[in-house]
Amino acid sequence: MLGGFILLFAPKSVTNKFQFAFARTFGWPLGIGRSITLAADTPSDTDVVSRREYNQLRNYLADIIEQRNHAQKEVEKLSALRVNPAWERMKFVLADVITDSEGPQNELIINRGLEDSLAMNQFVLGDNSIIGTISGVSANRAKVKLLTDPASKIPVKIEQSNIVRIMQGAGGNCAKIQLFQISQKVKKGNIVLADKKPGLLDVPMIIGKIAQCKRDEKDPSLWDITVEPVCDIQRLNYVAVIVMNP
Numbered sequence: 001m002l003g004g005f006i007l008l009f010a011p012k013s014v015t016n017k018f019q020f021a022f023a024r025t026f027g028w029p030l031g032i033g034r035s036i037t038l039a040a041d042t043p044s045d046t047d048v049v050s051r052r053e054y055n056q057l058r059n060y061l062a063d064i065i066e067q068r069n070h071a072q073k074e075v076e077k078l079s080a081l082r083v084n085p086a087w088e089r090m091k092f093v094l095a096d097v098i099t100d101s102e103g104p105q106n107e108l109i110i111n112r113g114l115e116d117s118l119a120m121n122q123f124v125l126g127d128n129s130i131i132g133t134i135s136g137v138s139a140n141r142a143k144v145k146l147l148t149d150p151a152s153k154i155p156v157k158i159e160q161s162n163i164v165r166i167m168q169g170a171g172g173n174c175a176k177i178q179l180f181q182i183s184q185k186v187k188k189g190n191i192v193l194a195d196k197k198p199g200l201l202d203v204p205m206i207i208g209k210i211a212q213c214k215r216d217e218k219d220p221s222l223w224d225i226t227v228e229p230v231c232d233i234q235r236l237n238y239v240a241v242i243v244m245n246p
Contacts, residue, residue: 087157090202091127092120092240095142106149108132110239117243123194123201125240127231129153130194130207134241136192142241145177146233153178156207156227158184159191167192167207167227174211177225184223186213192227204246206230 049057067148095110114137124144132152135145139220144154152169156177161184169175180186188211193204212226 086137091117091243093243094240097236098141104147106169107135108144108146108233108236108239110142110144110241111140112241113138113142116241117140118142118241119243120188121200123205123242124148125205126229126233126236127241128206129230130205131229131231131233131236131239144239145230147227147229148173148233154207155195155197155215156192157195157204158186158210159193162196169239170226172234173228175208175227176226180225181223182215186210186223186225188213191230202244203243 003024019207020228036203091111091114095112095116098109098111098246108124108131109197110124118134118137118212120134121136123130124134130147132144132146132149133154134142147167147169148171149169150171150174154167155164156167157164158177158180163180163184165177167177167179176234177192190213191211192210194201194207194210196202208229210225211228212224213222216224217220
């Protein structure tokens, strides 16, 4: 008690020196104890998982990244189709080409169907040009009848002309325009447009170009017009089906 009273009433300069001497003497062991206490109270930042869980997480991340990349490509493809303002009322359903038919290139199989709002006679685009129409559809598959199929008959008109005629497939990657009068000016290289069709096509769209134009041997008053697609159908990896918005 006597020592306590002496420290209590001692001058501040003396007690400060005593405190500093105590800190210098016992600071090192006290610091070690404080470090040990903090280390024991701090939770570990490292979570350890098994090799199997690590592989599962790695594979899941790879799948997510691939899905994101695929979605980005879909957006880029759809953005390219939206360049034409006249197409704003049209909805485009992208579909991968699964396989083509054996023999002549007259049919494609795509991986979209009724579940994606596809229906018979809808127009199909390849490289922003019409390549054919839907000729068969199931829940998640559809057949595309190409413009070169002899069973294909599509109303068309030639650029700078309002005359609508039927273009019929002729096989061998070409089609024919029927009953076009010789008085109408037509030449090789002219663009051929699919005529608009209510409920299926709002505006005329390119479908091919004239590859050959000569007098019809059976009827010299008519043109014998051969049309070829404006895209390489055999190299198409995906197509876009036009689904008109209500």
